[in-house]
Amino acid sequence: MRALYENHWVDAPADPEPWAWERRRALLLSEARSGERVLDLGCGAGRFVKALQEAGADPVGVELAEAALERARAVAPGAELHRLEDDGTIPLGHHTVDLVWCSEVLEHAADAATLLHEARRVLKPGGRLLVTVPYHGRAKDVLISLARFERHFDPLGQHVRFFTRRSLTLALNHAGFDPIAVRARPPLLIARAVRP
Numbered sequence: 001m002r003a004l005y006e007n008h009w010v011d012a013p014a015d016p017e018p019w020a021w022e023r024r025r026a027l028l029l030s031e032a033r034s035g036e037r038v039l040d041l042g043c044g045a046g047r048f049v050k051a052l053q054e055a056g057a058d059p060v061g062v063e064l065a066e067a068a069l070e071r072a073r074a075v076a077p078g079a080e081l082h083r084l085e086d087d088g089t090i091p092l093g094h095h096t097v098d099l100v101w102c103s104e105v106l107e108h109a110a111d112a113a114t115l116l117h118e119a120r121r122v123l124k125p126g127g128r129l130l131v132t133v134p135y136h137g138r139a140k141d142v143l144i145s146l147a148r149f150e151r152h153f154d155p156l157g158q159h160v161r162f163f164t165r166r167s168l169t170l171a172l173n174h175a176g177f178d179p180i181a182v183r184a185r186p187p188l189l190i191a192r193a194v195r196p
Helices: 002-011 021-031 047-054 066-075 112-122 138-147 165-174
Strands: 037-041 058-063 080-083 097-103 123-134 180-185 188-194
Touching: 002 066, 021 047, 021 097, 021 123, 021 188, 037 047, 037 112, 047 058, 047 066, 058 066, 066 080, 097 112, 112 123, 112 165, 123 165, 165 180, 165 188
Parallel strands: 037 058, 037 097, 058 080, 097 123
Antiparallel strands: 123 188, 180 188
């Protein structure tokens, strides 16, 4: 899996996510507080890490691919950045962050359950998890299944799973988060959860 993402980041465009940048940035900054330690889990090219720095938070980025971390180092100089361990462990201690931001990552994870358990492990008691995943809505899902199933659910593509409100809630509950609130705002599902 790591090799797949190393290759992806080597060839990825300089601005890999322009379609939703402002909306997701506003969502993150509405939740992050100045001075809080915030983990950007799946930090990619580091744009959210930089936004958190500028907002006065204490960000740390974790990414699977070293090629992505090279970009993040250039975008957010001086930021604390780490590579995800080979076993899926986040290289941070227990109960060390106030907020975990995991945006457009879970659908790519080979083991989403481990990633969510790791997010819970690094969160302080009462810490918050903010997740976004792609979501089309029921009507568009039906159209995709009828007209573009193979193209959308490409077995060789980067998305290894798709979430509904219910399945995302169940995954977060299984990882030990409570309370959990999931809302649909196509093209995203947005989940807020708390570590007890």
